Amino acid sequence: MLSLKGNKKFLVIALLLLFIAVSFGTYAIYKSSATGTKSVNAAAWVIQVQSGSETAANIVQSNTFTLADITWDSNSRIGQAGTIAPGDHGTVTIKIDADGSQVDVDYAVSINTTSLNNSNFTVTADSNGDALSGTIAYNATSGTMEKNITLNVQWNGVDSTEANNADVALQGTQISIPVVVTVTQHPNPAAQP
Numbered sequence: 176m177l178s179l180k181g182n183k184k185f186l187v188i189a190l191l192l193l194f195i196a197v198s199f200g201t202y203a204i205y206k207s208s209a210t211g212t213k214s215v216n217a218a219a220w221v222i223q224v225q226s227g228s229e230t231a232a233n234i235v236q237s238n239t240f241t242l243a244d245i246t247w248d249s250n251s252r253i254g255q256a257g258t259i260a261p262g263d264h265g266t267v268t269i270k271i272d273a274d275g276s277q278v279d280v281d282y283a284v285s286i287n288t289t290s291l292n293n294s295n296f297t298v299t300a301d302s303n304g305d306a307l308s309g310t311i312a313y314n315a316t317s318g319t320m321e322k323n324i325t326l327n328v329q330w331n332g333v334d335s336t337e338a339n340n341a342d343v344a345l346q347g348t349q350i351s352i353p354v355v356v357t358v359t360q361h362p363n364p365a366a367q368p
Contacts, residue, residue: 221275222358226267234356242267242354245328253332259350261342262332266301266325271356273311273320279361283308284324287353293341295333298352301325310361328352 223231227244234240247265254260273280284307286298300307301324311320330342 218277219275220278220360221273222280223272224356225270225272231270231272234358240269240356242269242352259330261295261330261338264327264329266327268323268325269354269356271311271322271324271358273322273358274317276320277313279313280311280320281309281359281361281363282311282322283357284326285355285357286326287355290353291345291350293345295331295338295341296345296350297327297329297331298354299327299329301327326354 220235222233222235224234224240225231226240226242227246229241229244232240245265245267247259247263251262251264253262269284271280271282284300286307288296288298307324309322311322314320
């Protein structure tokens with residue numbers, strides 16, 4: 176027979192196990208989770224470039240535009256019948272239109288006349304203060320994110336053997352003036368350290 180003393184130990188152990196089992200069943204760990212989403216629209220990037228009366232070209236899609244309507248100084252025009260000659264000068268205005276863009280826009284205009292092999296032919300920013308680079312600040316008002324840049328196109332009349340040979344080499348040819356307009360988001364994240 177089991178002694179009463181042994182039964183008490185067994186009873187205490189059974190009660191303790193029952194208490195532990197009930198305790199684990201009635202206590203819980205508080206745990207919650209939630210997820211959420213929010214949609215955000217990417218900023219618009221709308222850049223058009225035009226020259227003179229030319230229709231604006233969307234350079235984001237085409238990467239090209241046309242230099243049109245060089246206004247030649249009619250008071251001292253030397254080249255005739257739609258031509259230019261040493262001593263002629265004129266201007267062409269390039270319009271950078273960033274209306275509709277939703278970021279600040281940096282622009283840079285570069286000109287390369289080295290392919291002409293004639294240092295007497297120059298294209299420079301007009302002396303009225305137009306800069307070939309700068310920033311157009313974001314503004315939602317139509318017409319405020321536009322920049323006009325006037326370029327002076329000049330074929331200097333220089334009388335020297337070297338200049339005369341270079342000028343004669345251009346006669347009868349079509350002269351191309353490569354102008355590149357580069358527009359980037361400001362600040363340009365790719366240029367950040």
